[in-house]
Amino acid sequence: MTRQKTAAILARLRVLLDAQDMTPGRKLPDERALSAALGCSRQTLRQALFTLESEGAIWRHVGQGTFVGPRPDGHPIREAVLLQATSPLQLMQARLIIEPPIAAEAARVATPSDLDRLRRLVAEGRRARSRAECERHDAAFHRAVAEIARNPILLGLLDYLAGARRRAAWQQQWDRTYRRIGASEFTGLHCDQHAAVIEAMAARNDLQSGVAMRRHLEVIAQAMEASA
Helix, strand or coil: CHHHHHHHHHHHHHHHHHCCCCCCCCECCCHHHHHHHHCCCHHHHHHHHHHHHHHCCEEEECCCEEEECCCCCCCCCCHHHHHHHCCHHHHHHHHHHHHHHHHHHHHHHCCHHHHHHHHHHHHHHHCCCCHHHHHHHHHHHHHHHHHHCCCHHHHHHHHHHHHHCCCHHHHHHHHHHHHHHCHHHHHHHHHHHHHHHHHHHHCCCHHHHHHHHHHHHHHHHHHHHHHC
């Protein structure tokens, strides 16, 4: 029912944007006025506005309002819109671009205590018996690698991508992938690949550490694509 309501409000908003007086750059009424005029909750309105913004039909600026047309050059895209518009496979593509170099950097600076920490995380991951536990240990390992790289910007990027993994679309795809592969194989495969990253880091082989991380993420991406 909520999805149908959002679709109906989205259709009415499209009609509004097609009106002659809704020229690019024109400011829309605020959320309170729009939701009252459309007869919907502000939450439903925001979901519809997120869709329109991801399509480039409107753009929004915190503290200024919502405007008709594509976002002008020089205005950054809102983080919430990026997360809303990102598919699970697009997220994996971003991780493939970002995480291998992070693992390579971690290999260059990792201390013995850092490696011990990663090995403990892998050991804990091998004991995971549910999808939620598996995902929690996997996320902890990847964040630990980024922490070892000792670059707050890289860590912030990884945390941003991790936020997208909490979205319903990712969780549904992850659940299908987990059920398709099976708990024991999924957990064992993940941990073996994590261990390969650690071995490369222990050898101070930054190139191989990045390669091992890429192989790990490629396996996940392929499994998710097969379960789509």
